[in-house]
């Protein structure tokens with residue numbers, strides 16, 4: 220089972236030219252979750268949890284930096300993080316669902332990073348060491364979110380976990396869906412563009428100067 | 434008597450604003466709450482924050498107004514992509530996807546988020562929103578508004594006369610002839626991010642000599658009637674929204690700068706880019722001056738109110754006041770598209786029959802909560818204590834060379850920190866400036882810092898200060914001497930903030946006078962590429978990561 224998971228998680232490292240892109244994608248995900256955790260810190264009513272979320276956010280921001288540096292090294296020239304939004308799960312579903320979702324992500328991330336560390340241990344020890352330092356944090360994130368769900372957020376935690384699972388699966392399904400429909404949409408739009416172009420022939424040109432209005 | 438919510442979204446800098454009975458109650462940019470820089474998404478968090486600040490339920494809103502016409506915008510985007518046939522195919526696909534996926538349904542999205550009937554949600558024109566925000570917040574009458582940006586639905590520039598139902602359009606210039614597009618293209622060409630790096634171009638221009646005027650004049654030409662014309666073939670924004678310039682511009686100006694390379698203004702290559710920035714800035718200023726003269730000729734107004742993204746160019750604003758035909762000039766501080774939310778709310782209030790209360794104080798965002806700051810800080814393992822006289826104590830630390838994070842009251846509206854969420858240090862010490870730039874903020878060394886000074890000392894330190902623009906830092910003034918090298922730009926100007934007796938920094942500046950300092954360096958409480966801090970947790974996060982010496986949240990002092 221572990222061998223299969225390892226193979227799945229590490230498959231794309233074997234593809235040529237993909238390494239820096241994949242590292243950058245990891246960096247993006249880390250940066251995104253840092254932003255979301257800062258929002259959670261602002262939103263939670265409990266100051267102790269606010270502090271926990273801020274510490275967690277600082278970890279994720281550091282991970283993003285490490286991975287971005289690694290992506291730059293792998294590519295041989297500087298890469299910058301594209302700027303994206305985040306899912307605003309706290310705002311949409313409330314704190315228990317948000318933490319249940321974060322917990323799922325941390326658990327998955329920890330498993331993946333374990334596979335990556337094993338993969339790079341001999342191939343690229345420096346990268347493996349960097350990933351290992353991240354892994355230690357991910358284990359801590361996994362366990363403190365579990366503690367929150369067992370302790371202060373235990374009220375309704377089972378429902379929150381179920382909801383988080385649905386949200387998570389929904390997200391992944393949407394990603395698959397848009398990967399599948401993207402090309403179809405592109406072809407249809409190209410067709411529409413070519414067909415509709417003659418209709419727009421008389422369209423307004425680039426008229427300069429003042430237009431006056433009375 | 435009505436409660437009206439204004440919203441801007443889906444392009445860049447989404448925001449919400451609440452006007453109740455003609456008075457501006459709250460205004461908040463989404464990025465400050467979502468922590469996503471320039472966040473364009475439907476500003477759900479900002480909307481909820483505004484309603485909470487106004488202590489009003491969504492159901493009690495009489496009207497919700499979106500800042501532009503989404504249908505006319507779609508039309509322009511479609512027609513533009515056909516005009517670029519066949520190269521516009523990719524743009525057409527991307528645009529349709531984002532339009533159909535989100536933008537076209539924004540009025541329904543707003544109704545759904547607020548749980549109000551769809552009939553209560555309406556829209557106004559993009560540039561009229563800008564114009565209303567400028568005219569209604571200006572501290573004077575007998576004014577004309579000038580709105581200048583990249584593009585609204587169709588126009589990029591317009592002149593507006595005040596009228597009862599909201600600003601009346603006098604004359605306008607259509608996209609793609611656009612000063613915003615021109616400056617965006619130069620921004621991208623210099624390797625900065627469009628809609629964000631424009632400030633950097635302005636800062637950089639002071640390091641150059643404008644020896645590329647002939648080339649730039651071929652790109653942007655001012656006509657005798659004050660209008661202007663772009664050489665549109667050099668600006669194919671449709672095809673490359675992240676780039677805005679075309680191959681023709683590269684042929685004219687030479688190869689563009691790659692975005693990741695660190696700046697070295699001693700190198701010939703980067704000097705060339707600084708010189709290009711200088712010529713582009715000069716061309717923009719000339720064009721803005723010509724527009725100002727045209728606005729005066731067409732209306733005879735004595736005063737000018739500005740909005741639109743180009744009005745964030747404080748050097749151009751300074752020239753408008755100094756060389757233009759107006760006695761006074763005001764800029765609505767959130768001049769970019771965030772400010773459209775405020776204008777939309779004001780227009781909605783007028784259409785509900787309310788008279789507008791013109792008093793305007795930019796402290797319109799979420800409030801600081803010192804109790805919470807203290808509790809969270811202690812859980813972070815920081816020292817947090819109440820102090821009797823934070824001003825006196827902070828002044829002592831500042832005099833000793835400390836870098837102080839300062840959080841007070843409701844967060845500021847617009848891109849500048851005005852003392853509500855500020856980083857402060859002495860302005861007379863270039864070492865402190867460099868520490869601030871490199872270690873605390875992590876940004877380019879050529880980015881200038883700004884001074885803050887009380888009204889009564891302003892004229893002794895800066896030419897022409899105070900004026901209608903200095904309270905919100907939307908202009909620059911020449912420094913009288915070189916006593917503030919940490920916050921004066923290389924060209925001898927400074928984007929000075931002046932503070933009246935009610936200002937958030939008045940007490941601190943008074944306390945500084947006891948230490949022989951009449952001004953402080955004031956910069957935004959954020960690191961490079963991050964939105965300005967809003968909530969106290971953001972301030973604590975900044976304090977832990979970037980390590981200024983001390984953080985004051987009202988009367989709570991936080992140290993490590």
Ligand SMILES: [Fe+2]
Nearest residue numbers: 249278279282
């Ligand atoms: Fe992480």
Ligand SMILES: [Fe+2]
Nearest residue numbers: 325356357360
């Ligand atoms: Fe993590």
Ligand SMILES: [Fe+2]
Nearest residue numbers: 582741742770
């Ligand atoms: Fe605009």
